[in-house]
Amino acid sequence: MKKGYIPKNERKKILMLADDIRTHSGVGGMAKQIILNSAHHFNWVNVGGALKHPEAGQGFDLSDEVNKLLEIPDSDVRVFCVEGYGDAKTLRQVIDQEKPDAIVHFTDPRYWIWMYQMENEIRQQCPLIFYTIWDDLPYPMYNREFYRSDDMLLGISKQSTNIVKNVLRDYPKEDWAINYVPHGIEETLYYPVINDFEFEAYKERLLDNKEYNFIVFHNSRNIRRKNQGDIILSWKTFLDQLPKEQAKKCL
Numbered sequence: 001m002k003k004g005y006i007p008k009n010e011r012k013k014i015l016m017l018a019d020d021i022r023t024h025s026g027v028g029g030m031a032k033q034i035i036l037n038s039a040h041h042f043n044w045v046n047v048g049g050a051l052k053h054p055e056a057g058q059g060f061d062l063s064d065e066v067n068k069l070l071e072i073p074d075s076d077v078r079v080f081c082v083e084g085y086g087d088a089k090t091l092r093q094v095i096d097q098e099k100p101d102a103i104v105h106f107t108d109p110r111y112w113i114w115m116y117q118m119e120n121e122i123r124q125q126c127p128l129i130f131y132t133i134w135d136d137l138p139y140p141m142y143n144r145e146f147y148r149s150d151d152m153l154l155g156i157s158k159q160s161t162n163i164v165k166n167v168l169r170d171y172p173k174e175d176w177a178i179n180y181v182p183h184g185i186e187e188t189l190y191y192p193v194i195n196d197f198e199f200e201a202y203k204e205r206l207l208d209n210k211e212y213n214f215i216v217f218h219n220s221r222n223i224r225r226k227n228q229g230d231i232i233l234s235w236k237t238f239l240d241q242l243p244k245e246q247a248k249k250c251l
Contacts, residue, residue, distance in 0.1 A: 002070060002072055004040060006040070006041055007074065008043065008075075008076055013045065013100045014043070014045075014103070015100035015102070015104070016047070017085065017091075017115070018048065018049070018105065018106040018107065022060075033183065033186055039066050039075040044076070045098050045100065047080050047082055047085075047086055048079045048082065049086060056081050059078060059079065059080045059081070061078050084111075104131055105128070116149050123151065129152040132147075133155075133156040133157065134164070137163070140163070140167060143167060152178075153178045154181040157180075212250065213246070213249040214251070216235070
């Protein structure tokens with residue numbers, strides 16, 4: 001049995017408020033990995049959001065698929081689909097029905113203003129945990145009241161953890177309440193490819209059998225906040241600083 005396995009009826013239940021874990025967004029992908037790598041230890045309900053969600057209002061039990069992946073007999077992983085990230089009425093209904101032992105929410109707190117407006121109501125029933133990422137300075141002091149309203153803050157990176165601690169420097173929390181909990185990659189899916197014929201054949205087709213010294217791969221949703229134009233401009237600036245023959249060897 002998987003290390004750390006707890007029988008289904010003895011597990012705590014966690015409500016994950018995030019993107020639908022079946023979607024291909026960054027938040028959805030990481031939420032899925034958190035759930036898949038702990039479904040032997042916790043029962044999970046994902047209130048799964050998406051823009052114009054085609055299955056909003058529907059629920060899906062993913063336990064059989066998770067059982068096969070984890071090789072355990074009794075996972076409990078379900079998704080309840082919502083438009084956007086949901087609303088107060090929906091969350092009240094889910095909490096009343098599922099009675100979770102804790103709530104974890106993921107992504108920018110400004111998407112969750114409606115939830116923080118009811119945080120006192122939520123925290124009388126279960127703890128509220130924020131899996132937080134904030135990439136860069138200046139310190140987002142406008143997030144302070146969100147951070148203060150959580151029972152626990154888990155930083156996705158050392159930078160995020162440092163930022164949270166500095167934003168809350170006038171409101172110290174217990175050491176256990178702010179923790180560095182990095183996410184990573186699923187090594188069975190993402191790994192260096194060495195001597196793989198199919199990959200080499202694909203690479204030859206993609207590059208039209210030409211040789212390049214430096215290749216950058218950028219994979220992102222085409223939305224304004226990802227600053228695609230800035231990336232294109234920075235790439236052009238980089239190439240303009242190289243001798244023409246070297247620039248031709250970049251892709």
